[in-house]
Amino acid sequence: MSFTLLLIQCLNGLQYGTLLFLIAAGLTLVFGVMGFINLAHGVQYMVGAYLVFAFHQLTGSFLVSVVLSMVAALLFGLLLEHFVFRRLYGRDHLTQVLATFGIIIFLNELAKVIFGPATLSIQPPEFLAGSIQLTEQLRYPVYRFVTILAGLVVAALLYVTVTRTRVGMLIRAGATTPEMVSALGVDVQKLFMIVFGVGAMLAGFAGVIAAPIFAIEPGMGDNILIIAFVVTIIGGIGSIRGAFLAALLVGLFDTLGRTLLTEGLELVFPPSFSTQVGPALASMLIYILMAVILVVRPQGLLPAKGAA
Template sequence: MSLILLVEQTLNGLQFGVMLFLMAAGLTLVFGVMGLINLAHGSLYMIGAFAAAAMAQASGSFLLALAASLVCAAFAGVLIEVLVIRRLYDRDHLDQVLATFALILIFSEGTRWLFGSFPLFLDKPEWLSGTVILPFGIEYSLYRLAIILVGLAVAAGLFWMIARTRVGIRIRAGENDREMIAALGVNISRLYTFVFALGAALAGFAGALVGTIQSVQVGMGEPVLILAFVVIVIGGIGSIKGAFIGALLVGLTETLGRFLLPEAFALVFDPATARSVGASLASMSIYILMAGVLIFRPKGLFGSA
C-alpha cells in the first residue's frame, strides 16, 4: 500500500465530506429551526448543478456558473417555502414527507422537460485544471483541493454567522423556542424563508461544485440526500457543528473504506473476491458507523434533547 495513495484518498474523503456538509448544513438548519422534513433538498442540489451547467455553456464563465447555482437554488427555495412549505409547518411529518416527495417528482420531470434526459457536462476552468504539488511530493488535483478550501471557508462563514450575527441569534432562538421569538417581534415567516433559501443556496452550490467531477443529470441529488440524512443523524439534528463533523466522518469512512477494505481482503481472498467483498462492505460502512454512533449517542454526536 502506497503512502502517497493513502494521502490522496484521505484528501478525496475530505473533499467528499465538505461537499456533504454543504448539503447537510441546509438540511439540519431547516429541520432544527422549522421542524420540517424536506425530501426535496436533493432537488435543490440538482437545480444548482443544472443552472451552473447552463450558465457555463451560455457564458463560458465558471464563476458566473457558480453564481447562477446560488441564485437559482435560493430562488427555487423561496418559491418552495412560500407556495408549499408554509402550509406544512403545523402538519405532521407524514404530510411533510408526502408533499416534499411530490416536489421531487415535479422538479425531476420539469428538469427533464427543460434540459432533456441526456446528462450535461460542466468543464473545469483552465485556472483550476491540472495538479498541485503538496508537501512530500504528493501530486493532487488542483480542483479537488479548491473544493476542500472553498468548503472549509463556507463552513467557517456559516459558523460565524450562526454564532456572531443578529440573524444567527434569531436562528438559534428559533431552534429553541419559536413562539417566544415571535412574541418578541421577530417576523417568523421572514426568518423561515431566509433559512430555507440559505439551505437551498448551499445545496445548489454543492451541486455546481460536483458538476465538474460527475455528469449533471436528472435525479443526481437523491443519493446525496440519503448521505446527508446519515450525516445529520450522526452529527445530531439541528447542529451545524454536528453536521460538519458528521460529514467529514462519512466522507472519510466511505472513501477510505473503498480503498482500504479491498486491500485488506486481498490478504485472505483472491483479488476478484477481495474487490467484490471490500466494495460491498465499503458501501455498508457509513451505515455501520451511523448505527455505532446511535448505540452510544442516540441523539447524535452533538444533538440536543
C-alpha cells in the same frame, strides 16, 4: 499502501466530506429550526448543477455562472418556500414527506423535459483545470483542492454567522423555543424563510461546485440526499458543528473504507473472496457507522444545545 496514497485518499475523503457538509447544513438547519422534513433538499443540489450548466451556456464564464447560479438557487428556494413549503409547516411529518417527495419527482421530470435525459457536463475554468504533481506517480486535480477550500470557507462563514451574529442567535433561539422568539416580537415566518433560502442556496452551491467533477443528470440529488440524512443523524439534528464533523467523518470513512477494506481483507482471505465481499461491505460502511452511533449516542455526536 504508501503514505502519499493515504494522503491523497484523505484529501478525497475531505473533499467528499465538505461537499456533504454543504448539503447537510441546509438539511439540518431546516429540520432543526423548523421541524420540517424536506426530502426535496437533494433536488436543490441537482437544481444548482443544472443552473450552472445553463448559465455557462449563456455567459461562457464559469465564475459569472457560479455567482448567477447561487442567486438563482436562493430565489428558487424562496419561491418553493413561499408557494409550497409554507403551507406544510403546521402539518404532520408524513404529509411533509409526501409533498416534498412529490416535488422530487416533479423537478426530476422537469429537468428531463428541459435538458433531455442525457448526461451533461461542464468544464472547470481553464486556470483550475490542471493537476498538481505530488509524487512521481500521484497527481491531484487543482479543482478538487479549490472545492475543499471553498467548502471550508463556507463552513467557517456559516459557523460565524450562526454563533456570532444576531440572525444566528435568532436561528438558535428559534430552534429551541420558537413560541418565545415569536412572543418577543420576532417575525418567525421571515426567519424560517431566511433559513430555508440559505439552506437551498448551500445545496445549490454544492451542486454548482460538484457539476464539473461529476456528471449532471436528472435524479442526481436522490442518492446524495440519503447520505445527507445519514450525516444529519450522525452529527445531531439541528447542529451545524455536528453536521460539519459528521460530514468529514462520513467522507473519510467512505473513501478510505472503499480502498482499505478490500486490501485489508486480502491479508486474511483469498483474493476472490475479498473482491466479492470488500466492495459490498464498503458500501455498507457508513450505514454501519450510523447504526453504531445511534446505539451509543442517539442524540448525535454534537447535538444542538437545548434540543431534547
